[in-house]
Amino acid sequence: xxxxxNRDHINKxxxxxxxxxxxxxxxxxxxxxxxxEEGIADxxxxxxxRPDYDDAMAYLNLLYRRKADMVESADxxxxxxxxxxxxxxxxxxxxxxxxxxxxxTS
Numbered sequence: 772x773x774x775x776x777n778r779d780h781i782n783k784x785x786x787x788x789x790x791x792x793x794x795x796x797x798x799x800x801x802x803x804x805x806x807x808e809e810g811i812a813d814x815x816x817x818x819x820x821r822p823d824y825d826d827a828m829a830y831l832n833l834l835y836r837r838k839a840d841m842v843e844s845a846d847x848x849x850x851x852x853x854x855x856x857x858x859x860x861x862x863x864x865x866x867x868x869x870x871x872x873x874x875x876t877s
Contacts, residue, residue, distance in 0.1 A: 791840050798862045800841040810834045832858040
């Protein structure tokens with residue numbers, strides 16, 4: 772949707788890191804909010820069941836970024852992006868710990 776908006780508004784480009792314009796945000800929210808919310812809930816449940824589930828964290832990071840495109844408040848957007856960034860850091864920590872563990876052979 773962002774790419775289509777940028778194609779149609781050559782003089783007013785929206786970067787990936789910029790909030791969506793209100794008209795586009797409303798359309799995006801209407802179309803994808805239920806899916807994003809369901810995904811967030813499912814991934815949070817998966818992480819509760821397995822706290823070191825790095826793949827779930829990586830996908831949750833992406834969904835928090837999609838949800839950040841849906842909110843109007845700059846503070847709420849910043850909080851969601853921080854949650855996403857924190858998950859990226861946690862995934863890196865988990866992967867680093869796994870890399871440092873001795874490999875088990877069968």
